[in-house]
Amino acid sequence: MKILVINGPNINLLGLREPQIYGKEDYNFLCKSITDFADKKGIEVEIFQSNHEGDLVDFIQNAYQKFDGIVINPAAYTHTSVAILDAVKAVGIPTVEVHISDVSKREDFRQISFIRLACVKTISGHGFNGYLEAIDYLIENYGN
Numbered sequence: 001m002k003i004l005v006i007n008g009p010n011i012n013l014l015g016l017r018e019p020q021i022y023g024k025e026d027y028n029f030l031c032k033s034i035t036d037f038a039d040k041k042g043i044e045v046e047i048f049q050s051n052h053e054g055d056l057v058d059f060i061q062n063a064y065q066k067f068d069g070i071v072i073n074p075a076a077y078t079h080t081s082v083a084i085l086d087a088v089k090a091v092g093i094p095t096v097e098v099h100i101s102d103v104s105k106r107e108d109f110r111q112i113s114f115i116r117l118a119c120v121k122t123i124s125g126h127g128f129n130g131y132l133e134a135i136d137y138l139i140e141n142y143g144n
């Protein structure tokens with residue numbers, strides 16, 4: 001099984017950005033946790049991050065017929081991007097939405113998620129562990 005992990009804007013600044021919300025560990029730590037977990041589970045994983053909406057659309061489009069599942073934290077684009085929603089709908093790959101913080105307990109503008117409409121599951125507020133839970137969910141429900 002091959003899973004694509006996509007992170008949106010400012011996720012590269014983990015550790016530095018609002019540590020009281022996103023924690024003290026950095027982006028490299030997140031990537032290592034994901035690759036270690038994938039190794040343990042015996043699956044393949046690729047990880048991409050971009051601060052640009054179009055790049056996230058490209059990552060999703062390029063996954064077509066190459067990946068069996070997507071884990072995505074679109075970050076701020078969660079709340080604004082119809083383009084990312086449409087890309088997930090277009091490729092038809094089972095996709096799990098992840099947020100490090102519990103967006104349901106934050107500002108009103110974070111209560112909207114466009115991508116959620118195309119996702120098989122949302123995990124929010126479980127910190128970095130949410131990415132691992134998302135991978136587990138995809139293995140259990142879509143692995144062979």
Ligand code: DQA
Nearest residue numbers: 010073075076099100101110
């Ligand atoms: C986030 C929550 C978003 O509202 C925010 O814009 C982010 C990160 C999270 O992981 O908790 O950048 O997706």
